[in-house]
Amino acid sequence: MSLILDHVSYTYEAETSMEIKALNDINLVIPDGQFIGLIGHTGSGKSTLVQHLNGLVRATEGAVYYNGADIDDSDYNKRELRSKVGLVFQYPEHQLFEADVFSDVCFGPKNLGLPAKEVELRAYEALKLVGLPDDCFYQSPFDLSGGQKRRAAIAGVLAMKPEVLILDEPTAGLDPKGRDEILGQIKRLREETGITIVLVSHSMEDVAEYVDRIIVMNQGRVMYDGTPREVFKNYRELEEVGLAAPQVTYIMHRLQEKGLSVDADVTTIKEAVTQIGMALNGKKG
């Protein structure tokens, strides 16, 4: 039960003057239940990559396997794949179209050909999962606030009960409060359902706190792949490609340079607090 990318390459506008190699020989294994952060600068190929995972874009070279089957086989059921690998696009609120939020969320499960009862049940569950208040359910999606719209759109994908959920920049264009709410909601979702999540972002700060594994993309290639700890060790190299480690990493490195005996590779504020506390107490004692 996993997604495997085997030597995947993708070229936009092949054989024209505008040819761009968006992906270059990507090899990845996404096992069940992992929370992955996919990080990269604008144009690093991360959005193109996630569209390969549910068969929206076909690899120019290489193959994608879901649960052991090649998704580009002519007899592979792409619609079923898309219900198993849910993809929430950037600015997903731009895809809302129904007269009320509830019917919009029903769109996904209805397309799966489920009975009406099941469709409504799933829609209700999904809206609950994203924490949208009940009085929003029968409002027009266009009357909601930005953060609420986005949650309604995420619910639209969740209602299909995917096994893998991919979110492409779910926090883009939201204010800090909206961002924390969405990220918190995603974390809770993962704790409650245990589904595999791929979170695409260009902000290290966003993902460092939540994910088990970080994949860093640069110019269509995988640059780093490992736990946040391992990846942020390379913070100088990350800076060179226009990314940055979380602020804690910098503080800890500076403290270490100043002679405080702390573990400089911590990635969250919580860990940092414990580390500094221990170091200071150790000095006194």
Add this chain to the structure above:
Amino acid sequence: MLRDITLGQYYQTESPIHRLDPRVKLVGTIVFIISLFCMKNLLGYVCAAVFLAMCIRISKVPFKFMTKGMKSIIMLLMITVVFNLFLTPGTPLVSFWKLTITREGLRLASFMAIRLVMLIIGSSVMTLTTTPNNLTDGMEKLLNPLKKIKVPVHEVAMMMSIALRFIPILLEETDKIMKAQMARGADFESGNLIKKAKALVPVLVPLFISAFRRANDLAMAMEARCYRGGEHRTKMKPLVYKKADYIAYLILLFYFAGGICIGRLTFGI
């Protein structure tokens, strides 16, 4: 899928045709289209085809790019050909059931097909080698005399340039929305015509909303920069004819005169 529509798209490269004044290309395209409809025999069309092939060659745009645009009009082409083929009166060639193919019909249908194909390719040579901005600049300048009879030339040109500018943006947007709905299990391919049309609702609603939003944003941005129409407006890069443009006009004149002469000589098909 939608990227295949090349009508109104610009192909970036460096070529003498790209460098020509947009007015030359506009006049050229119009002259070419007129010549297509004036010709009455096959030799004339050979002439036009050679001229077109030369333009494409010089423009350095891959031929594949132009034929890509043909896919979208293939239906129109088929209908035109079929109607002309069966509904033209004249000497019958073949007849079955209630349908008769006449000699005149065959001739007319094939000429119509040739005309349409060359018309599309000819105008795509212009759009592929000229940026939308340049194109409307040229149009504005060409139509300038009409201002005397109170035609709002600048405004029309501005609207055209905005419309052209938005084609690729809206195409991209459509592509994105379709993908997003496909990710939610939408199916645009199977089913009968009514089902297919219904399947487009989830695409069209968001598309219209985004188009209105964009239009609103653009209007706001233009107002913020004090845009107020054509009166007393100057250009950073005014259009000026260069030597190459005069040469191009000469070639055009030569083609037109030659093409019409050959095309209208009457010696059968």
